Amino acid sequence: MAKQLEGPILPFLRLDDAVALPKFRQVQDQLRMAILRGHLRAGTRLPASRILAEELGLSRQTLVRVLENLKVEGYLEARQGAGTFVSAALPHQPSKTGWSEKLNNALDMPLPRLSRIGQLSRQVSADIGQFEHKPFLPNRPAIDRFPFALWRKCWNAVTRGGKVAAMGYGDLSGELVLRQRIAEYLALHRHDPCDPEQIVITPGGHAAFTLAAMALADPGDGILFEDPGPVTTSNLFRTLGLRLCLAGVDADGMDVAGATSRYPDARLAFVMPSRHHPLGVTLSLPRRLALLEWARANDAWIIEDDYDSEFRYDGAPLPSIRSIDGHDRVIYAGSFSKALYPGIRIGYLVLPPQLIGVFRNLSGLINRSVPVETQLVLADFIGGGHFASHLRRMRGLYAERREAFMEAGRTTLAGLARIDCSESGLNALAWLEKASEDHAVRRSVLDVGLQCYPLSDYTIATPRPGALILGYAGVPADRMKPYLLRLAEAIARA
Known part of the structure; x- marks a missing residue:
């Protein structure tokens, strides 16, 4: 007996060759909106990446990347041996009445006439990243x-x-x-x-x-x-x-x-x-x-x-x-x-x-x-x-935290990542020693209560080895080593 396809059919997924946005981003954005608008409710099982890839005419690796990104964002979760599901932690979506119904129906409606800038704005993201102020959040000054x-x-x-x-x-x-x-x-x-x-x-x-x-x-x-x-x-x-x-x-x-x-x-x-x-x-x-x-x-x-x-x-x-x-x-x-x-x-x-x-x-x-x-x-x-005066104090503070980061990073991340800390700024790079995909490593880092950005998110066309962008300026010097030990654990486990 032929194995039946599992998971819901996703007819709202539409790829547009005329749009400059990469195919994986089109799929990722549409899945996210479908979850937010209740088309895919908490606990819903998604088709396997192989099936989605066949239906959309994309590589399986592309769909795996989409699903992994949505897991990192908290929209999806993996259950051992069972597959990928819409996260059960998401709040219950309201029934399709009133304004919620209009929002849901808008997903299937033809687009209104937009200006050229309006059309182009649909093809890119304005997201500036995670807002949770966890240790190693990049670009974060010591606000405290x-x-x-x-x-x-x-x-x-x-x-x-x-x-x-x-x-x-x-x-x-x-x-x-x-x-x-x-x-x-x-x-x-x-x-x-x-x-x-x-x-x-x-x-x-x-x-x-x-x-x-x-x-x-x-x-x-x-x-x-x-x-x-x-x-x-x-x-x-x-x-x-x-x-x-x-x-x-x-x-x-x-x-x-x-x-x-x-x-x-x-x-x-x-x-x-x-x-x-x-x-x-x-x-x-x-x-x-x-x-x-x-x-x-x-x-x-x-x-x-x-x-x-x-x-x-x-x-x-x-x-x-x-x-x-x-x-x-x-x-x-x-x-x-x-x-x-x-x-x-x-x-x-x-x-x-x-x-x-x-x-x-x-x-x-x-x-x-x-x-x-x-x-x-x-x-x-x-x-x-x-x-x-504030700049002078912060330069001294960040210099101290940078030194603590480099000193502890060289030992705790040995064999896992190479620390690259420039002479200025608030961030450092951790170049992954193994041929690891930095998005997958980031997910592991988030799981242990830390934060980072994958270098590949900043890459437009030129491939580079996997690396994590880490912000040290917001981390007290006496907490640097414990957090780096936790980071090492996350990298090793990814």
Whole structure:
């Protein structure tokens, strides 16, 4: 008797060749939405990966990857010898009545007419990762060491008595006092003086990139982008219709010569010269100069993301590309997300003089203004010397935690992973010694109550060995070894 197919039929899974989103992401997103909307309820058994692969015309390895990712996210669970099921831990989905019914029915409805950006936004993810603050969560500063009392004093001083200046719409470029404080900080601590009029305040670094891309490039234009590189940023540029021109990354940073020769018509370059994320390397001076010359010769622009520049543990922070730009081709982007805390949502651009008016107007049309209260509080915080003091304390703290991480990591992870900890930033890489798939290892890491990101999530086209991105800045030095022993256990078990 022929073996019957087990598990539900999944007619809602539809693959669209016209969509740029990879097939595995299309399947993964549709399964996730089907679970959230109650099409697949808690405890439902899924077809075997082999059967799903045959039905969709994909490789079994692709479907295994989809199912593993959804297990990591908590939507699915494996039962020994029984198969893969929708997680029983999910809350009971309401019956299909009222608004829930509309949401469920929307899954099967034809898409409304969307703009080009709306269509492109469906093909990428805006997810910035797990929000659980478990040990080794990447990109997380030591929020518990933030001087909340000082910040509250600054806030009270700015808002006391309902001051009119803090309650209305703000300057389209950002509050002048904050721009003055940022200019002073850049001159003193980054050796990169500018006029406050060159600065435009944005709601975070990501908004700064958006503004630059919209002002300087049309859909279809090319942008040099490092591979691997930050996922949400590459997705942002793709959503805006830009063509990613991938540049390799080695010990000297972006391969400028290779990228510019392959893509001579690129309009923009996005680069993280102070500390590449996630590899942690810095862009060498010859390559900085080569990138500047390319921009000058081709009437192109460089978006410089000064990522983690504040936290360098061996010597002073490296000069920015903007500081050696003699032809006004660099748009410098900075933010306070790592230096203070991510939720502050204040970033800024330092612009060449000829772009100030365009960016100011465009920022006003898109953002109107960043919350004035927060701008004034930050200006007071910087002006009172608290920002510089906080950075100094955090550099010392992170240096101590980095040293503890490296010292304990070399012994606890011996034979399992090689620690790669750059001289700056908040993260380290653990290169897996065995030919392990880093998504599978991450699942094991989550199971033991820790956090990490797989390097493969940041890779666009260039294959690299498996590695885990680990954040050490949020972990106390005296807890580093116990957590690393738990990490070693998870890697060994994966």
